Amino acid sequence: MGRGAGGWVVGLVGLLACGPGTPAAPKGVAPASEEVRPGRPDEAVSDAGTPTASTGEYPPVQSTVPTFALQVAPGDLQKLNADPTSNESIPCTVTLDGTRATGRMRYRGASTRDLPQKSYKIELGPGQELGDRDHFELLASWSDGGKLTEKFAVDLYQAMGLPVPRARYARVSVNGEPQGLYLDMEHVGKDWLKHHGHERDASIYRCGHRNCELTPKPGSYQSNFEKKTNETTGREDLTAFLEWVNRSDDVRFEEELERRVDVEAYLGNLAADLLISNSLIEDSRSFWVHALHADRWTYVPWDLNNARMLYWRTWNPASAPVVDRWPQPFTLYDPAVQELFETRVTTRPEQRPAWSVLATRVWDRPALRARVLAKVEAALEGPFSEAKAQAHLDALWKVVEPELRNDPYTSAEHVKRARQYLRDYVRGRRAYLLKTLDALRAHGSGPLVIREVATGTTGYVELYNRGTRALELGNYEVTNDLRATVRARLAQGTLGPGQAVRLTASGDTSKGPLHLPFTLSRNGGEVGVFDRERRSKATGRAVLYGPEDAVWFGPLPAGTVYGRKGGGESEDFERRTP
Known part of the structure; x- marks a missing residue:
């Protein structure tokens, strides 16, 4: 999405989503009464030759220095x-x-x-x-x-x-x-x-x-x-x-x-x-x-x-x-x-x-x-x-x-x-x-989340406001590469509590402010949304860590979408048909 895209306000009609949618521990250190074999860092072995259980205690400190x-x-x-x-x-x-x-x-x-x-x-x-x-x-x-x-x-x-x-x-x-x-x-x-x-x-x-x-x-x-x-x-x-x-x-x-x-x-x-x-x-x-x-x-x-x-x-x-x-x-x-x-x-x-x-x-x-x-x-x-x-x-x-x-x-x-x-x-x-x-x-409890992802020629990213206050979408950026240093800034618009906006992953921002400059592969990938108002103290650039939300998805065949359960409130995900 281009930075110069015109402003818009998200309404409820047409922009809401289609549906609500202890293994064996390492060896311990030999106790003082147990002989430590020369040339090896201190360690003890059980009779079966497997690691001894951890007791939550530090290993005994060596008494000699070889x-x-x-x-x-x-x-x-x-x-x-x-x-x-x-x-x-x-x-x-x-x-x-x-x-x-x-x-x-x-x-x-x-x-x-x-x-x-x-x-x-x-x-x-x-x-x-x-x-x-x-x-x-x-x-x-x-x-x-x-x-x-x-x-x-x-x-x-x-x-x-x-x-x-x-x-x-x-x-x-x-x-x-x-x-x-x-x-x-x-x-x-x-x-x-x-x-x-x-x-x-x-x-x-x-x-x-x-x-x-x-x-x-x-x-x-x-x-x-x-x-x-x-x-x-x-x-x-x-x-x-x-x-x-x-x-x-x-x-x-x-x-x-x-x-x-x-x-x-x-x-x-x-x-x-x-x-x-x-x-x-x-x-x-x-x-x-x-x-x-x-x-x-x-x-x-x-x-x-x-x-x-x-x-x-x-x-x-x-x-x-x-x-x-x-x-x-x-x-x-x-x-x-x-x-x-x-x-x-x-x-x-x-x-x-x-x-x-x-x-x-x-x-x-x-x-x-x-x-x-x-x-x-x-x-x-x-x-x-x-x-x-x-x-x-x-x-x-x-x-x-x-x-x-x-x-x-x-x-x-x-x-x-x-x-x-x-x-x-x-x-x-x-x-x-x-x-x-x-x-x-409380990690991951922020208001703006990715509610649904679809891939291929009809791919999209759907954002959802599960908070109690309206959000200014122009303050956010979306990416299909979580290590990217340049991300797609959303156009101006208000997303109220309980509202969602669907952004088309067409790769062609000339089609309008709801189109993203990237596509999503059916082979799987990742999507993240970042608050661009958070800035680096050293450079003043938008920060490269701490997304509002990030989602990984596996291969998605045609006709299948990936999203949160419960209409966007849940932290659990599912695959479903639209």
């Missing part, structure tokens, strides 16, 4: 330092707990390889293991002022019973030179499947670079999913999964989600992300594990140091934590979507708003949303209570603080403040969340 002693030829090390961004590995020898093994190593990470303290990726040679592991991810955490954030986050997720990779603190030396304190993060691969009780032949997919959105195809600035196991087989399972996420409707969404996904784990991750302000999942390179026999997908998070609770060592040491990030991270309702877009589009014109399709759809379903919030409330009473969270931070600090004294890469000023910073974050975040729970429960 050392990874790496030996490499000086020439090879020089080659590695000449191009830290290269993924070409060099030969190495690793000694851990008195046991030696050979393999290859390289630097790891995306934006961290140019930092003074390097992170390492190690792959042992065929048939070699250290403590039942053959891959190691040694994270330097240089940007974390106290090296507490990611370990605390991992332990919190574990306390919530989530399938997060385990982590422990370790020292690293290279050719006898101490490199400081690291986080030994469990590699997500075949060993992970074995240690966490998953199908041994499951397919592991890793999100591509800046591509954890679950869209069908990556953008030009993103990379595709990597297949980490079963590499020689096809990717039809991933293609079908992404197609379902993006091209299915809400009629059977919850039922299908239960069948396709480890829902308890996924909803728990949404709750945990909310607690730690994890809004940069876009580039986390997290994992989706497909159990081939059960035909179920499990989400496994990665890079929890992307959370906004991180105590950045590049900040002023006296900086206070930011505790009021909106608690729907990495969804279409997250203000950080706007911030990230406006930051990146200046150097990458093809950048699109980044958010997770699946997480957004979960928040839009009342029953699923209620389950997420129930998990949040349980965490606020349990592991994220002030007493339990701060006690665990204090226990971690007893391990970390002596090690940081000898870490050649730390900032002494930040180390002094690190523990208190995170204690302040927990206290402030809890207070903020407790104040916003009611608003989260």
Whole structure:
């Protein structure tokens, strides 16, 4: 619809609609009386070899800090330092707990390889293991002022019973030179499947670079999913999964989600992300594990140091934590979507708003949303209570603080403040969340909704005012692409309470003010309506998040429409004939 379309008033005649229309938890950490196998992040296994049940308690804190002693030829090390961004590995020898093994190593990470303290990726040679592991991810955490954030986050997720990779603190030396304190993060691969009780032949997919959105195809600035196991087989399972996420409707969404996904784990991750302000999942390179026999997908998070609770060592040491990030991270309702877009589009014109399709759809379903919030409330009473969270931070600090004294890469000023910073974050975040729970429960209760969608040559979008006051339609925009930065502005007009307006998706605005500049595919798609009066503080443009309503729909054959039940008042949808 052109912005210059003439004004009009919506009447009731002709514009109303035609009709009213707990799976097995991850392994716990070995109790003090149980021997922890060398070389593996602390974990316990039940007699049956399956994960032990979560108790809602943090794992016991390690009592010793192992050392990874790496030996490499000086020439090879020089080659590695000449191009830290290269993924070409060099030969190495690793000694851990008195046991030696050979393999290859390289630097790891995306934006961290140019930092003074390097992170390492190690792959042992065929048939070699250290403590039942053959891959190691040694994270330097240089940007974390106290090296507490990611370990605390991992332990919190574990306390919530989530399938997060385990982590422990370790020292690293290279050719006898101490490199400081690291986080030994469990590699997500075949060993992970074995240690966490998953199908041994499951397919592991890793999100591509800046591509954890679950869209069908990556953008030009993103990379595709990597297949980490079963590499020689096809990717039809991933293609079908992404197609379902993006091209299915809400009629059977919850039922299908239960069948396709480890829902308890996924909803728990949404709750945990909310607690730690994890809004940069876009580039986390997290994992989706497909159990081939059960035909179920499990989400496994990665890079929890992307959370906004991180105590950045590049900040002023006296900086206070930011505790009021909106608690729907990495969804279409997250203000950080706007911030990230406006930051990146200046150097990458093809950048699109980044958010997770699946997480957004979960928040839009009342029953699923209620389950997420129930998990949040349980965490606020349990592991994220002030007493339990701060006690665990204090226990971690007893391990970390002596090690940081000898870490050649730390900032002494930040180390002094690190523990208190995170204690302040927990206290402030809890207070903020407790104040916003009611608003989260009321998500999706706005007055303007999409009541019905039809596709093809007779396609349309029908908007409905279920509120108590008249709405000025010229203040709204409609789109068939929820990541679009330009949307179709509606012409001036008044939509009173209980009234609806049908906008024809003809793709030809010259036919009149009730025609949209796009069509709707019978193969499925999405539609959203946005309030264009909401503006970005930084640029003054209409915001790219927080639609008044958004709808996904699957393939719709001719003669079938998709819409809300109950004339538009319901949050439940159905397919029907006009």
